[in-house]
Amino acid sequence: MGKLYQRFAFVFSFRFRDLNRLGKVSLEEMILQQHPYLESQIGNILQDPGRLLFIFDGLDESSHQMDFKSRKLTHPKQRTDFGEIVVSLVRQSLLKGWSVLITSRPTRLASVDTGVFQRITDIMGFLHEDRLIFFKNFFGNEELSEKAFHYVQENDTLYTFCYIPSYCWIVCTVLSMCFKAQPTNTDQLMDSLPKTVTQLFVIFVSNILANHNQNTGDSHTAQELLTSIGWMAEHGVMNHIIVFDERYLKSFNVRNDKHLFSSFIMESGQPPNVDYNFLHLTLQEFFAALAHFIDYNADRLQKTLHAAESYNDGRAEILLRFLCGLSDSSTRFLLKSHVGELSFQAARDVITWIQHKITKEQRSDKRKLLNAFYYLHESRNKALVSQCMGSNKNDFSHISLSPLDCSVLSSVLQSCRKLEVNLDSCHIPMEGLRKFIPALHFVKRLSLLYNGLTDSSCPDLASGIRNNQTLRTLDLSGNNLEGPHFRYLMKALTTSRIEELLISDNSLSDITRRELIKLKELWPGLMVVL
Numbered sequence: 001m002g003k004l005y006q007r008f009a010f011v012f013s014f015r016f017r018d019l020n021r022l023g024k025v026s027l028e029e030m031i032l033q034q035h036p037y038l039e040s041q042i043g044n045i046l047q048d049p050g051r052l053l054f055i056f057d058g059l060d061e062s063s064h065q066m067d068f069k070s071r072k073l074t075h076p077k078q079r080t081d082f083g084e085i086v087v088s089l090v091r092q093s094l095l096k097g098w099s100v101l102i103t104s105r106p107t108r109l110a111s112v113d114t115g116v117f118q119r120i121t122d123i124m125g126f127l128h129e130d131r132l133i134f135f136k137n138f139f140g141n142e143e144l145s146e147k148a149f150h151y152v153q154e155n156d157t158l159y160t161f162c163y164i165p166s167y168c169w170i171v172c173t174v175l176s177m178c179f180k181a182q183p184t185n186t187d188q189l190m191d192s193l194p195k196t197v198t199q200l201f202v203i204f205v206s207n208i209l210a211n212h213n214q215n216t217g218d219s220h221t222a223q224e225l226l227t228s229i230g231w232m233a234e235h236g237v238m239n240h241i242i243v244f245d246e247r248y249l250k251s252f253n254v255r256n257d258k259h260l261f262s263s264f265i266m267e268s269g270q271p272p273n274v275d276y277n278f279l280h281l282t283l284q285e286f287f288a289a290l291a292h293f294i295d296y297n298a299d300r301l302q303k304t305l306h307a308a309e310s311y312n313d314g315r316a317e318i319l320l321r322f323l324c325g326l327s328d329s330s331t332r333f334l335l336k337s338h339v340g341e342l343s344f345q346a347a348r349d350v351i352t353w354i355q356h357k358i359t360k361e362q363r364s365d366k367r368k369l370l371n372a373f374y375y376l377h378e379s380r381n382k383a384l385v386s387q388c389m390g391s392n393k394n395d396f397s398h399i400s401l402s403p404l405d406c407s408v409l410s411s412v413l414q415s416c417r418k419l420e421v422n423l424d425s426c427h428i429p430m431e432g433l434r435k436f437i438p439a440l441h442f443v444k445r446l447s448l449l450y451n452g453l454t455d456s457s458c459p460d461l462a463s464g465i466r467n468n469q470t471l472r473t474l475d476l477s478g479n480n481l482e483g484p485h486f487r488y489l490m491k492a493l494t495t496s497r498i499e500e501l502l503i504s505d506n507s508l509s510d511i512t513r514r515e516l517i518k519l520k521e522l523w524p525g526l527m528v529v530l
Contacts, residue, residue: 008099009051016062017243017275019082027076027085027094046076049098054089059104059112061243068116090116105281108240108313125163134165138172148175156407156435157197157377166280174200177207196378198325201286202334205264209338212260223294223339225261228254230291233284237319238307242284244276282318289322293332296343305353317371323350325378351384358388366399370409377408385415397424397447406432410439418444418470425450433460440464445473455483462492475502477529482508490519493526502529 005011012031022030028042038045045052059066064083073080073088076095088094090102104112106122114120126134132149139145152158152171162168174194182189194200209222232252236242249256256265256276264283268275278284292301305323308316326332327347335342354375361369376385389412401409406428413419421443428436428451437460440446453461458481465471481489481503493501503516513530520528 005053007051008053009048010045011053011055013055013057016056016058016060019056020061020063020243021273022082024079025082025085026079027073027089029079030082030085046095049095052098054098054100056086056100056102059102060108060240062108063241066112068113126165126168131159131162131168134162134168135172138169139176144176144179148172148179151175151193155195156404158194158200160404160407161197161200167282170204170280171200174203174207177203196325196331196380198286198322198328198378199331199334201283201322202326202331204283205286205290206334206338208260208263209335212263221258222260225255225258226287226339227291227295228252229261229264230287230289230294233278234288234291234304234319237285237288237316238311240315242277242281246272246274249276285318286322288319289326290335292323293326293342293346294339296346298345298349301346301349305350309357320371321374321378324354324375325380327351327354328378328380331380351379351381354379354384355388362392362394366396369394370396370399370401370405373408373412376412382415385412386417389413389416389419393420393422395422396426397422399426401426401428401432403429403432403435407435410436413439414442416442418442420445422447423451424448427451428453430457430460433457437461437464441468441470443471445475446471447475448479449475450478453479453481455481455485457481458483458485458487458489462488465489465492465496465498468496468498471496471498473500473502474498476506477502478505481506482512486512487515490515493519494523499525500527500529504530 012034014030014034019030025033028046031042032039062083064081066083066087068087068090070084070087070091072084073094085094086100086102089098089100092098102117131152135145135149135152136142139148152162152175158171162171178189178192178194182192192203194203212222229252232244232248232254235248235252236244241248248254255261256267264287265276265278268277278287292304305320308320326342327350329344329347332342332347354372357372357375358369361372376388379385394413396409401423409421413421419442421439423436424447428448433453441464453476457479461476465474508516508530516528516530520526
């Protein structure tokens, strides 16, 4: 349309999934394979690099691990692996002055030195208003769309999940399935709605399997297919592979001659270069976990758990959450009629792993401990949470907490009693604080130092303190709570059993200080540190 990037005369676009098939190649050959009619002009085109834009789509689909610190190629006729060509374009060691745009899912960037890029843009997905519009358009019925959206808003995990459009589609699809199954019985409907991401995908898959079994009456075929694509999926998750070809299907005994196959996997390209990929990466991660419960093998499961937690780039994080989610018997039960009994022993192995994981991470890495809280949340196992947490002090200080992190923390802590929690310098946003507030009734000591909390935080804090019979120590030092709403916090203190309030370094006015001193005199059991 001529509205963007007018300085470019040529835009060359490549997909990493296509480049994976190439052997040794030069930059010129890469271009001419797509645009053979440029053969007589390619030399002249490359002589004016300032007018060239190269787009490489889907770094997460690349089979090459690229070291963007290196500078290797200097000429467009040099033949090498395509990964070195991409790196050399980014580092400008080939003809200088051309522009490169690369897209990737965030997970791959954890293993890439992004410091070499001049600009990184994070596409945030759907905002609140976008999600609401999507729900209205999907259901086409105002009552149903409001009902579905209200439910999702009340479930922080699902609501956050909806920021990606394809996830939003999965959530709406599952909810519409539940509404159709229980159109009038409100209690049964609420029981059937997903509570975790694992349950979301279990319901999604079970409804597809239900339709398949109605048509064929063959649950064995479904079990066989889910096992084979599950092991292929796990291999992909562990090796950064999300695009498969016929070789992978053959290697994992995946038969694509069944209707069920196309319900989960998409085909692209023309023979002999046909690609296969799961409807969504998260669905691939779900099937990778499910395979262990359909085709249980103790050694294989232990090997997967050990390998998954050893990766520092986050590639297996969602797989681990699904394994933990499937350890819940009520979640597994939803699939029983379609694929038979899922392994109880696999669930026990995963629960044992969670217990060891929590114990280990409580002594070491705070971020990994937070990940372990996600495992506990997906497991829906209150007894396990209580056993793992005991009366431990949970220190998450100096790591940034998103609203979803706060929601998961709150959910887990509400299954415990009288814990000590340190959230100092966590840069908690207002929405995140709001998600965490319900947990205040289950915490004995809470430290919220230097979180940038302002006067507008006081009503939420007050709601967590009001009539609180558990919280004994609250440290709000190093914030900026002075303002008209601070009175809500002081009033809530009179209904709580807090014994120690630390609120120094808050730029409190003389009037506020006098009010706190009066409060302290009225409630001798309360110690206020100004």
